[in-house]
Structures are given as structure tokens and as C-alpha cells.
Amino acid sequence: MIGLGFDKFLSRFVKHKAAVLCLFFVLAVIAGGIFAPWLAPNDPNKIELKLKLLGPGGQFPLGTDHLGRCILSRLLYGTRISLGSAFLVMSFSLTIGTAVGIFSAYRGGRIDNLLMRLCDIFLSFPSLVLVLVIIGVLGSGMVNVIIGMILVQWLWYVRIIRSLVLSIKERTFVSAAKVAGTSDMKIIFRHILPNVLPQLIVLSTLDLGSLILHFSGYSFLGFGVQPPTPEWGAMIEEGRRFIRSAPELMFYPGMLITLIVISFNLIGDALRDVLDESVT
Amino acid sequence: MIKEKVMDVEGLCVSLLHRQREISVVRDVSFCLEEGKVLGLIGESGCGKSITCLSLLGLLEKDRWKVEGSVRLKGKELPYLNREKIRRLRGSSVAMVMQNPISSFNPLLTVGQHFTETIRTHKEVTRREAGQIAVEMLLKLNLSEPEKVMGQYPFQLSGGMLQRVMIAIALFMCPHVLIADEPTTSLDVTVQYQILKELAELRDHYRTAMLLVSHDLGVIAQMADEVAVMYGGYVVEQAPSREIFCNPMHPYTRGLMKSRPAFTKDRLNVLEGYPPSLMKRSRGCPFYERCRCARKDCLEFDMKETGATGGHSVRCLLYAGEEEVKMDACS
Ligand SMILES: Nc1ncnc2c1ncn2[C@@H]1O[C@H](COP(=O)(O)OP(=O)(O)OP(=O)(O)O)[C@@H](O)[C@H]1O
Numbered sequence A: 001m002i003g004l005g006f007d008k009f010l011s012r013f014v015k016h017k018a019a020v021l022c023l024f025f026v027l028a029v030i031a032g033g034i035f036a037p038w039l040a041p042n043d044p045n046k047i048e049l050k051l052k053l054l055g056p057g058g059q060f061p062l063g064t065d066h067l068g069r070c071i072l073s074r075l076l077y078g079t080r081i082s083l084g085s086a087f088l089v090m091s092f093s094l095t096i097g098t099a100v101g102i103f104s105a106y107r108g109g110r111i112d113n114l115l116m117r118l119c120d121i122f123l124s125f126p127s128l129v130l131v132l133v134i135i136g137v138l139g140s141g142m143v144n145v146i147i148g149m150i151l152v153q154w155l156w157y158v159r160i161i162r163s164l165v166l167s168i169k170e171r172t173f174v175s176a177a178k179v180a181g182t183s184d185m186k187i188i189f190r191h192i193l194p195n196v197l198p199q200l201i202v203l204s205t206l207d208l209g210s211l212i213l214h215f216s217g218y219s220f221l222g223f224g225v226q227p228p229t230p231e232w233g234a235m236i237e238e239g240r241r242f243i244r245s246a247p248e249l250m251f252y253p254g255m256l257i258t259l260i261v262i263s264f265n266l267i268g269d270a271l272r273d274v275l276d277e278s279v280t
Numbered sequence B: 001m002i003k004e005k006v007m008d009v010e011g012l013c014v015s016l017l018h019r020q021r022e023i024s025v026v027r028d029v030s031f032c033l034e035e036g037k038v039l040g041l042i043g044e045s046g047c048g049k050s051i052t053c054l055s056l057l058g059l060l061e062k063d064r065w066k067v068e069g070s071v072r073l074k075g076k077e078l079p080y081l082n083r084e085k086i087r088r089l090r091g092s093s094v095a096m097v098m099q100n101p102i103s104s105f106n107p108l109l110t111v112g113q114h115f116t117e118t119i120r121t122h123k124e125v126t127r128r129e130a131g132q133i134a135v136e137m138l139l140k141l142n143l144s145e146p147e148k149v150m151g152q153y154p155f156q157l158s159g160g161m162l163q164r165v166m167i168a169i170a171l172f173m174c175p176h177v178l179i180a181d182e183p184t185t186s187l188d189v190t191v192q193y194q195i196l197k198e199l200a201e202l203r204d205h206y207r208t209a210m211l212l213v214s215h216d217l218g219v220i221a222q223m224a225d226e227v228a229v230m231y232g233g234y235v236v237e238q239a240p241s242r243e244i245f246c247n248p249m250h251p252y253t254r255g256l257m258k259s260r261p262a263f264t265k266d267r268l269n270v271l272e273g274y275p276p277s278l279m280k281r282s283r284g285c286p287f288y289e290r291c292r293c294a295r296k297d298c299l300e301f302d303m304k305e306t307g308a309t310g311g312h313s314v315r316c317l318l319y320a321g322e323e324e325v326k327m328d329a330c331s
């Protein structure tokens, strides 16, 4: 993507129509979250039992939930937490994973071996179990779930980034830079990092979807966001009790999560195609 | 003119650490490079030429390779244990030109970025000054339109041009020693000779000592003042260029000279067989299996130098002791 030039990259990406559509959808949702205070028609937490379980229309475009809160407003505010936490987990775990992965691969030797065995041990557990253990130690709550997810997620990135760096490190131009006396830092930042960046972008886009899903999952299980904070997973959980009388309580947030996850996957796939094309 | 020793390599041994075993790749190699002179290093693929070059630069990773021996630059031992010091020497005092110019450049950076990066590693200059130095160097290597070249990406240039750029990058600090590991192997013949010509001119101009690695006898004949022939990790024969081409002593060198294509109708003599694999290297002469005049005691031979007369040294039992042998008998 960097070697490709931005306009060329764009013209190739635009060919993937579905991905472009998804990109607009994701951007719209993100904008909705950012501008929620202006866009939301009502206070997301204002309980008005008289107005519970209203159908769509009027003051409440998507109706109200079992406590009479505006569903649309809750969805908009929920975006901030659901997407925000996923981005947070992604950026922290990716940064830590990249730093450690590059260090490990570049240094090699005993430290590298030790780190990889450590990763092996932790990655042999399903990540759900690991996060639950961490939550068990730290207690539940949104911040702890985020910390738990970061602690587990970065291990995956260390692995992947290490293998990416190992393959770049063996390329002749890295030896050529070493031969010319270039310092390790410069080699890492000018030669190695830019060459793994495209793969990192694809990887993180694909993973964002699953992070959103996971985070909502923890809220659904009752570990993450505590009521009355609006969050998609928590909203599904609250709506669960009214699945017969008011299925839309689960439908709206569920649909949103599904669409977002699909969107991130399609965008990631398209990015990968575009970048692969540029390699071959 | 007084000959000045620039680099002095003595008893260089390199072994690969593999599953608690040490596999020796370069064995007891000694040579010295003189100011303004070219030492040609020749030998079959896999005999350890590139590893020798990399070990001189201190570029072999310590946890995979064991390097012994002494390398002195202008009389001073090279500080291989100090990563930072040896890094500063690379590219400034000891420079190297790599075999494959096209893959030696990062596809994401322009030629200019490569050049200025290296200049700014070794000299405290601004980006602009570095650019000027680069353009001057490129002009010296007969690259037309250096400004345009500086802004181009590696894939926009030909192999020959990239090799010139790499030589320019290697030489801007006027290094004492230039190591050229098969600098022309991947280029076509006309470009190859232009580049060799330029290398020769630059060597005269900067009085750089050069180690030229090649498996092309023609290149060596054209460029080298002295030739070292390598086989199975040993330098089996070393002599001034003329001497080695007129009077090769080691059976391997002779085979090599004979397998050189000439414009005659005779059939080409080819060295039979393959060099022994790394894992199988044992005591005795590594050339034993392919040698026409092999004897039993060759397997016990410790590969010490056997004859060294008039700067012509060789490691072969044929020349051991008083048996100043009937060379023609087995050639
Ligand atoms: N990174 C490495 N790991 C393991 N073995 C290696 C490595 N690099 C080289 N070798 C081995 O060391 C031996 C010497 O290799 P070297 O690259 O020095 O050969 P060479 O003489 O330069 O050959 P060529 O003419 O093909 O370049 C070879 O047998 C090779 O298999």
C-alpha cells in the first residue's frame, strides 16, 4: 500500500463494491457514535415506565425498551462503547504485540525462544477461558474486560508479527542495510516495519470484527458493561427476557453487531486482495 | 611503490552451530589485502566464500556461528565483540557490495533514500548535503541524470544501474577495504565488463584494497593481482595471479583451469563429482574423492601448507617434503 501509491490503491479498492459499501456503513456507524449527543433524539438512560415497549414512530424512531428508554439513542451511545473498546483493545494489543514481536524476531536466540514458549503455553488455552480467568482475578467491569482482552490478544500478535518479521529479516535488502552499517533502530523502522505494515492493516481490520463480537459477548454474559450503561451486548442481554413479546429489543443490537462484523471482514478481505495484487 | 597491508586475516575459522554440533564452514583461512590491490577469491558454490566475507564484517549471528581467528585492519584488531563499534566500521572502513543488486534495495524506498540513509549513518550532514554527496558519487560512476535516479524506486532501474548505485554507496566514505561478493554475477556480460572497469578505476583512484569474490575465472584473470582458490572451506592454493594461471599446482586448481571454456574444438574438461556436503566434512583433504592423484595418506592429511615458494602456497600432499613430485605424472 505504501509502495503502491495512494491513488492506485484507491482505484483498486473501489473495484470491490461490497467492501466500499461496508466501509460507508462502518463510517456511518462510527460517526453515529461520535456525534451521538447531537444525533440521539432522547437521553439514553432516562427511564419512563409509562412509555415502555412502544413501537417505532414519533418521539422514538425505533421504539422503547422494557424501561421506556429510547432504543435508537441507546444504540447510538452504545456504539461508543462497543466500537471504542474494540479499537482500544486493538491499538494496545497491536502496539505491544508489534514491539515485542519485532524485538523477539530481530534479536533471536534465547530471549526469542523463551518468549515463544511462553506464547505457546498461553495460546494453548481458548482465549475466552483466559479472559474469564483474568476477569475472575480482577473482578468484572468494562475496564477489566478490556484489560483482560488486551492481555490475551497481544500474544496472538506477537506470534504473527514475529513470523512476518522473520521473513522480512532474511531478505537481502536487510543484509545490505546491515552491511552499510545502518543501525538496528533504523533497520527496524525504515526497512522492517513499513514492509510488515500492509499485512498488519489487513490483520487488524479482520480482527476488529471479532473483537467487537467478543466484547459484546462478555457484556452479554454480564462481565463487561454494567447496566444501565448502553452497550450492544448488554442490550441483547436485557432484551432476552422479552424475546417473545418484543423480539426487536434483541433484533436491533444483534443486527448491528452482525452487520459490523461482516463489514470489517469484507473490508479486510478486500484490503488483502488489493495488497496481494500489488505484490504479484 | 611500497606495499601496505590494509587488512590482515589470520587463521580464520567459522563453524555453524547446529544441534550441539559444530560444522566447520571456513577453515584456517589466512590472507592479507594490500592497498590498491585486488585479491581474487575463487571456488565452487558452497565452499564458504560468502561466509568468509560476512565474517570479516562481523555479520554472522553469534548464536548460530562460531568465528575464530584474527582480523586486523591497519594493524588494529577489529572489535567484533562491540556491536556498536563494528557497526560504525561497516560501510565506512570496510564496505561491501552484494551479489544481487535488485534484491539488495528495499522496494519501498527510493534510491536517494537508501543513499542518504547510509551517508547520514556515517557522516553528520543534513539531508541536503547528503543528497549532494550522493549525486557527486553517482556521477563518478557514470550514471547519467543522477538527480532523476535519486528519485526513482529500485524496480524502475536496471540491475547494472543498481549495482553502480550500490558501488557508489559502498565507496563514498573512501573505505580502506572493499569486499565485492560476486558483484557482477547477476548482470549480463557487457554490463559486467563496464562495472569491472569502473571498479578498477575506483580502486586506482581511492587506492582501496579489494577482496573480489567470483566463480568466473575470466573476471578474476582480468581484475585480480593475487588469487586464492578455495575448496571445502580451505584456501587450497594462493599465488599471484599470473603464477596461478600459468603454473597451477593444486589438482583442484588445475581441474578448474581445464574446465574453463576456450575457443578450441577440444572437448571441455569437466571436474567430475560434487564437493562433499557440509555435514560429511571430516579429517583429511576435502578434495580426496574427486582428486586424480589421491593417495591413502591424503585421508590423514591435516591440510597444513605444504609448499610455499615465492609467494605461491599450496595445501596438498603432492608437494609435501622432498617429494618435489613429477607434477605431470598425474595431471
Ligand atoms: N545461513 C546459513 N545457514 C546454514 N548454512 C549456511 C548458511 N549460509 C551458508 N551456509 C552454508 O555454508 C556453506 C558456505 O556457504 P557460502 O554462502 O559461503 O558459499 P559460497 O562459496 O558463497 O557459494 P556461492 O558461490 O553459491 O555464493 C554452504 O555449504 C552453505 O550451505
Ligand SMILES: [Mg+2]
Pocket (backbone or CB within 6 Å): B049, B050, B051, B181
Ligand atoms: Mg556466495
